[in-house]
Amino acid sequence: MTLLPLVPAPASPVAAGGAPFVLPPAPAVRGDAPAVAAFGRVLAARTGGTASTGENAGGGVIEFRLERGGAPESYRIRVDGGSVTVTGADAAGLFYGVQTLGQLLRRDGTAEGGKGWVIPAVEIIDAPRFPYRGVMLDAARHFFPVETVKAYIDRASSLKFNVLHLHLTDDQGWRLQLRSRPLLTERAAATAVGGDPGGFYTRDEYRELVSYAAERHMEIVPEIDVPGHTHAVGLAYPELVADPVLSPEVLAAVSMFGGDEPARGVPYDGLAVGFSSLRMNDETVYDFLADVFGELAGLTPGRYLHIGGDEALGTPPEEFAEFMRRASSIVADLGKVPVAWHEAGAARLLDDATVGQYWGYVTPQEGAADLARRFDQLILSPADAVYLDMKFDAGSPLGLTWANGVTTLERAYTWEPAEVIAGIDDDAILGVEAPLWTETARDLGDIDALAFPRIAAAAEAAWSPRSGTTPLRTWESFRDRVGGLAPLWTALGIGFTPLPGVEWQHD
Numbered sequence: 001m002t003l004l005p006l007v008p009a010p011a012s013p014v015a016a017g018g019a020p021f022v023l024p025p026a027p028a029v030r031g032d033a034p035a036v037a038a039f040g041r042v043l044a045a046r047t048g049g050t051a052s053t054g055e056n057a058g059g060g061v062i063e064f065r066l067e068r069g070g071a072p073e074s075y076r077i078r079v080d081g082g083s084v085t086v087t088g089a090d091a092a093g094l095f096y097g098v099q100t101l102g103q104l105l106r107r108d109g110t111a112e113g114g115k116g117w118v119i120p121a122v123e124i125i126d127a128p129r130f131p132y133r134g135v136m137l138d139a140a141r142h143f144f145p146v147e148t149v150k151a152y153i154d155r156a157s158s159l160k161f162n163v164l165h166l167h168l169t170d171d172q173g174w175r176l177q178l179r180s181r182p183l184l185t186e187r188a189a190a191t192a193v194g195g196d197p198g199g200f201y202t203r204d205e206y207r208e209l210v211s212y213a214a215e216r217h218m219e220i221v222p223e224i225d226v227p228g229h230t231h232a233v234g235l236a237y238p239e240l241v242a243d244p245v246l247s248p249e250v251l252a253a254v255s256m257f258g259g260d261e262p263a264r265g266v267p268y269d270g271l272a273v274g275f276s277s278l279r280m281n282d283e284t285v286y287d288f289l290a291d292v293f294g295e296l297a298g299l300t301p302g303r304y305l306h307i308g309g310d311e312a313l314g315t316p317p318e319e320f321a322e323f324m325r326r327a328s329s330i331v332a333d334l335g336k337v338p339v340a341w342h343e344a345g346a347a348r349l350l351d352d353a354t355v356g357q358y359w360g361y362v363t364p365q366e367g368a369a370d371l372a373r374r375f376d377q378l379i380l381s382p383a384d385a386v387y388l389d390m391k392f393d394a395g396s397p398l399g400l401t402w403a404n405g406v407t408t409l410e411r412a413y414t415w416e417p418a419e420v421i422a423g424i425d426d427d428a429i430l431g432v433e434a435p436l437w438t439e440t441a442r443d444l445g446d447i448d449a450l451a452f453p454r455i456a457a458a459a460e461a462a463w464s465p466r467s468g469t470t471p472l473r474t475w476e477s478f479r480d481r482v483g484g485l486a487p488l489w490t491a492l493g494i495g496f497t498p499l500p501g502v503e504w505q506h507d
């Protein structure tokens, strides 16, 4: 039997064999209503068919059951010639069982005219390795309408990601409407990279995204990036932001990527980073943080608020450390867990609960691992493996190359979370997140082309057992399995890039 196209690889070996479950024209589906609905969606997308919830449909039954008590987010699938049973330890587990079932659906080569559909006989027992499995979308460099974000939520949740980190603010624009600070979206949201139009999410749209994500078992982690990446704040509240620091690195980025130099009070639409900063010695800046994080906490049911802290390059280290201490304590006092990029590890008195997000390389550069080790809990986003905005091919206009050049699918796959930072093993790793910065991505087609298939490698790092501990957790196995997902991705309308080295299957 050919390898089943399951990504991320399940925790336990898959027992397969025997007669498959043959789908009748309208298979009878029973049990947990949200799971039945989720299965209906994937069935319709993949086969064009619909399920029947009536008793009298012919053939065997597909049943979804909640059976509390197992590991969080875990599920089991049993398929034989007569029935399909998916049990979840919780609603999320059941949802993931549905996603796995969607990957198992395949055309029946033996049926008349090849028109039928089957689910191969299997027994799968599955649970995630890490509790935090994230993707990040940068809505600041380019703005993406609600429908595009929803489409990315659909895509990511089908790969068992459970966090969407939304990067909502940067030098190029502020993307979330706030009642406490209305000028942010009135004056600092209209533009984006390359002179493209900007945009912002209203409070209601943000809440709509939160609930759309929750229905797919994803939590939104909103990021307000401070103290750097704040040029746009200065368009609305000039008194809060220092003059741009035109360092040699900033000027080099301007001459490499084009566009104007950053200038006070003028919207910035280039690609340079590290030139802007809030005025950290001004008390009114902390009133601003209290307003912004306070309102954001009220809009966000999730546990985490991301406070940025990256690339504050024009800032004296002691001031940066004191600023991050205060920002983290404002968020902690709101009852949320602060998350910060690993540079914030330089702040000795950061709130203890703060989670670090490591974005150094798979083999850490000088200093990065030490900063990351200051956090009790880490999210791993090694840039030369899981930054989905790195080029997948030197010839494509999409993507950047600063993280060790082109990131092939093999490089995206071939790293092991517990081996990135010496001394940091699974108990200190909250999870894995794959960021997609959007300097070069303007719409869903660009997002798909950059993210797929490499996002599947990140999903496996986040969900599946440690590399090498099951026969499925090897590059050779992954390559075959991911190639088998092409028909499902095509059916779901995902414009993936058929990278070389993989046999992309067709129905």
Ligand code: TNX
Pocket (backbone or CB within 6 Å): 273, 310, 311, 341, 359, 387, 389, 400, 437, 438, 439
């Ligand atoms: C680094 S990674 C950044 C972003 C850029 C990205 C482009 C990080 C915390 N900051 O500001 O968009 O590189 O790849």
